[in-house]
Amino acid sequence: MEAGTENLVEALARLSLFADLTHPQLEVLAHSFDEEVFAEGQRVIRQNMPGSGFYVILEGEAKVVIDGVERARLSPGDFVGEISILTDELPIADVVAVTMLRCLAIPNTELKAFMLGQPAVMYRMLQTEARRLRAASIWER
Amino acid sequence: MGALSERPFPPGAYDVVVIGTGPGGLQTAYSLAKGGVECAVLSRDPAPGGMFRRFPVFQRLISWTKPDAPVERGTREYEAYDHNSLLGEERDHRALAPEFMDRAFDLPARHEMESALAEFAARGGVQARYDCEWLATRRTDEGFVLETADGEYSCRVCVFALGATERWTPPIPGLDAAPHYADTLTPESYAGKRVFVIGKRNSGFELGQGLLPWARQLVLASPRRVDTAVLAFSPLRLRYLQPFDEYVRGGSGSYVVDVSIERVERNADGYRIHATGTTWDGKLVFDSDEVIVATGFRAPLRDLPALGVATVSDGRLPAQTPYWESVSVPGIYFAGNVTQASPGLRKHGSSSSSSSVNGFRYNARVLAEHIAEKHFGRDRKRPELRRDDVVPYLLSELAHAPELRIQKGYLARVVSVDETQGIRDDGIVPLADFVDRAGPDACAAAVEYDGGGAIVPVVYVRRGGRLSEHVLPPHPMHAFDTDAHRSELEARVAPLLG
Numbered sequence: 231m232e233a234g235t236e237n238l239v240e241a242l243a244r245l246s247l248f249a250d251l252t253h254p255q256l257e258v259l260a261h262s263f264d265e266e267v268f269a270e271g272q273r274v275i276r277q278n279m280p281g282s283g284f285y286v287i288l289e290g291e292a293k294v295v296i297d298g299v300e301r302a303r304l305s306p307g308d309f310v311g312e313i314s315i316l317t318d319e320l321p322i323a324d325v326v327a328v329t330m331l332r333c334l335a336i337p338n339t340e341l342k343a344f345m346l347g348q349p350a351v352m353y354r355m356l357q358t359e360a361r362r363l364r365a366a367s368i369w370e371r
Numbered sequence: 372m373g374a375l376s377e378r379p380f381p382p383g384a385y386d387v388v389v390i391g392t393g394p395g396g397l398q399t400a401y402s403l404a405k406g407g408v409e410c411a412v413l414s415r416d417p418a419p420g421g422m423f424r425r426f427p428v429f430q431r432l433i434s435w436t437k438p439d440a441p442v443e444r445g446t447r448e449y450e451a452y453d454h455n456s457l458l459g460e461e462r463d464h465r466a467l468a469p470e471f472m473d474r475a476f477d478l479p480a481r482h483e484m485e486s487a488l489a490e491f492a493a494r495g496g497v498q499a500r501y502d503c504e505w506l507a508t509r510r511t512d513e514g515f516v517l518e519t520a521d522g523e524y525s526c527r528v529c530v531f532a533l534g535a536t537e538r539w540t541p542p543i544p545g546l547d548a549a550p551h552y553a554d555t556l557t558p559e560s561y562a563g564k565r566v567f568v569i570g571k572r573n574s575g576f577e578l579g580q581g582l583l584p585w586a587r588q589l590v591l592a593s594p595r596r597v598d599t600a601v602l603a604f605s606p607l608r609l610r611y612l613q614p615f616d617e618y619v620r621g622g623s624g625s626y627v628v629d630v631s632i633e634r635v636e637r638n639a640d641g642y643r644i645h646a647t648g649t650t651w652d653g654k655l656v657f658d659s660d661e662v663i664v665a666t667g668f669r670a671p672l673r674d675l676p677a678l679g680v681a682t683v684s685d686g687r688l689p690a691q692t693p694y695w696e697s698v699s700v701p702g703i704y705f706a707g708n709v710t711q712a713s714p715g716l717r718k719h720g721s722s723s724s725s726s727s728v729n730g731f732r733y734n735a736r737v738l739a740e741h742i743a744e745k746h747f748g749r750d751r752k753r754p755e756l757r758r759d760d761v762v763p764y765l766l767s768e769l770a771h772a773p774e775l776r777i778q779k780g781y782l783a784r785v786v787s788v789d790e791t792q793g794i795r796d797d798g799i800v801p802l803a804d805f806v807d808r809a810g811p812d813a814c815a816a817a818v819e820y821d822g823g824g825a826i827v828p829v830v831y832v833r834r835g836g837r838l839s840e841h842v843l844p845p846h847p848m849h850a851f852d853t854d855a856h857r858s859e860l861e862a863r864v865a866p867l868l869g
Contacts, residue, residue, distance in 0.1 A: 237542070238685050254649045257649065265683045266690075267681050272698075281718030282718070337720020338719060339719055339720040
């Protein structure tokens with residue numbers, strides 16, 4: 231199969247994060263933000279470096295690395311980068327492409343307007359954050 | 372006289388093959404030659420100039436060249452005032468765009484730009500085999516074989532400077548019936564007509580502006596809202612925003628609407644367009660005498676995707692590493708306008724200038740140096756610096772280097788420190804590569820937009836494998852070489868320099 235021939239709107243439509251969006255809304259999303267493709271080993275988010283974005287993985291695999299130690303793996307549908315944007319703090323981890331990685335990239339400066347404009351997406355993001363929080367709490371017990 | 376009319380670069384084996392003779396191809400070929408790398412240049416066109424042999428449709432660029440500027444024409448610093456000339460190593464090859472401008476505008480006309488590019492090729496000695504179209508590509512153990520109309524070329528490295536020249540049309544039913552931007556007729560052909568333009572990016576607005584004196588009614592339509600905050604940083608605002616301005620003020624016959632186009636029907640009177648609102652609820656049906664599809668272009672990648680070259684933007688552009696190499700097929704590089712698909716760090720969402728000549732001319736020069744070093748073992752010039760010269764040198768670069776001023780947050784000046792080699796000027800490199808690559812102790816100077824849109828100097832210090840970032844203060848005149856900057860920079864790099 232040729233690499234990356236899938237239509238961006240179709241790719242977005244498959245993700246549960248965007249399941250509530252209509253086709254015209256998906257088109258706006260695809261027209262408003264860029265796809266980025268990272269080679270294996272490239273960093274998507276950089277620990278302690280400001281100014282990054284919100285990334286939704288469309289294709290491929292990434293790892294979360296804190297101080298050089300791998301902490302998690304990410305796959306299509308997962309998203310990263312929102313915490314540091316929402317808290318206005320530096321990212322606490324590197325996110326590194328493990329395979330060739332295709333993402334939708336929303337710049338940090340545009341995430342707030344995007345979330346307020348799409349409350350259904352924001353709700354699904356919150357659900358994911360809630361699950362992450364619960365998993366983290368269980369870990370610490 | 373036979374030798375003069377003989378076409379250069381017959382089929383055969385070359386170290387590098389460059390495809391394309393637009394500004395990206397010309398700059399790459401010129402810089403490779405200056406770095407001592409043998410390359411064949413092939414072009415399907417009959418002459419140099421690339422897209423500027425035909426576009427923009429309304430014959431005026433949107434990037435400025437100031438024939439007179441605060442600094443002397445032909446100097447390195449002048450490049451920041453001349454966004455259209457290619458980069459020459461000799462005075463004679465530099466600042467050619469202003470030589471052809473009639474100064475009706477500070478934006479060159481298409482034909483002026485084309486002449487300047489042809490002059491660069493002539494004076495700079497950039498030869499090419501014209502009318503030689505690249506047709507297909509295959510991989511070999513040593514590199515690649517490019518099949519062309521004239522025969523086969525083998526090479527270790529290819530640089531594709533193809534431009535985004537192939538029409539791209541979204542999959543909307545009925546859209547095939549409407550002409551593309553590239554097929555726009557003369558403006559007077561639209562006199563008294565209702566014109567529906569699909570697309571609200573550069574080409575859509577260019578058409579809208581150009582047709583204002585002619586069309587009876589003008590509609591610009593696409594899903595995305597025109598974002599005035601984004602426009603504030605867009606070259607579009609220089610020339611094309613009158614249709615938007617008229618619409619915002621109301622009632623002029625110009626409309627800029629946010630819709631997703633469902634289908635386009637051709638009928639005896641013209642076209643009927645069915646659309647659904649994107650930033651508002653509802654549907655609209657438009658009747659129009661003409662439809663023009665201004666949804667942009669794609670790079671004519673031919674069989675490269677089948678070879679494994681990954682793409683972005685619905686297959687329109689090749690996905691690239693910070694050094695403009697295919698992320699999936701090593702040895703295939705890109706130059707010119709398509710290098711916009713190597714986005715760099717995009718800190719605070721800011722994008723590079725790689726989609727236009729002013730930005731990608733630097734990418735091409737950095738690429739040529741990179742190819743010479745990585746693939747052909749040519750050591751790059753790394754002049755030694757004295758300890759006390761480092762801070763003044765970096766300050767001067769922050770204040771004056773056109774590479775840093777134009778490719779903000781994208782290209783950086785790097786100085787490295789090594790026990791055996793001393794302090795070295797490592798040249799201009801992609802900032803993303805510096806930030807992500809492990810290496811010796813070093814610092815990189817860049818000019819960037821900060822989160823609030825102010826232009827600031829930034830220095831990155833890598834010491835013992837750890838990277839730190841330091842944003843220096845902005846300055847109303849962008850004078851980043853004040854005493855305050857000097858003392859802060861000194862404090863930041865002192866631990867590195869010892």
